[in-house]
Amino acid sequence: MTDETKRGENLPEGAHTDFSDSMSYGGYLRLTDLLSAQKPVSDAHDEMLFIVIHQATELWMKLIIHEIRAAMAALEGDAFGPAFKMLSRVARIQTQLIQSWSVLSTMTPADYLTFRDDLGRSSGFQSAQYREIEFLMGNKRRAMLAPFAETPAVHAHLLATLEGPSLYDVALEALKRNGFEVSDEVLRRDRTHPYQADDSVRKAWTSIYQKPDGHWELYELAEKLVDLEDSFQQWRFRHLETVKRIIGHRRGTGGTAGVGYLQHALSYVFFPELWDLRTEL
């Protein structure tokens, strides 16, 4: 036997094997729970891919929410540096999520149809975390709470998010605190509706883009928001293309028209003035 093989038979010098008094990898990460949560409802080979992609996406969405909420708290205290760090992380996660569509697209329409009927009425339309992110970004729609009526805690949390400020509201307050005029109509509006573009906000952002001196932080904040919007749209577009590729124009299991519904969702733009100003500059 070579020395190399002998070494392979032994644990590396000093490696711990007793975890009775201290935390282990699987214990810390709750892997018994996490890895027992993949329960296919059919015998189809590709259902495991389908479950893993969705669960991984939900985990990443959990981190997105954690980061956006913390970034909002930082912005409220004009702590731009920490807020930028967190928003940059959100953008990287979004890149990861956009990339994950390419893994899912290895599943053909025929593969998917082997288990689609087993999915019942379940659909990403009922993703509470997805809806929370849409709300946090400013796409507020009370009607979207309806699928959560049977889970009161989830419903209450989403309702609080619907009624609370969005990331953009916090950014607009930062504009005002930093000397820009933001009309009271915007700041005191009913926040449970989708955000609508406003002239005073467009003027404020436009002047920052024209003369960033003294306002580099707000300028950078604006560009971070544009990054998030851009990535969000890319995710929506890749979802739409994947859906077209896999189920064509069938109705969705969630009950909507499917492609038609998702196409319409693409028309909603977060932070509209940041896009309008590009035409005006």
Ligand code: HEM
């Ligand atoms: C075979 C792959 C997929 C198909 C065919 C598909 C299809 C659809 C359809 C048709 C809808 C419209 C709602 C309805 O069901 O009536 C929808 C919504 C949605 N799906 Fe998927 N989807 C797929 C994969 C995914 C994945 C991997 C995710 C990631 C979590 C996801 C998340 C969502 C979300 C969040 C919505 C709601 C979008 C909104 O309301 O704007 N979907 N999907």
Ligand SMILES: N[C@@H](CC(=O)c1ccccc1NC=O)C(=O)O
């Ligand atoms: N709405 C999809 C089903 C679907 O994709 C789905 C089903 C259960 C859990 C998550 C899903 N993902 C996104 O909608 C369909 O109509 O085929």
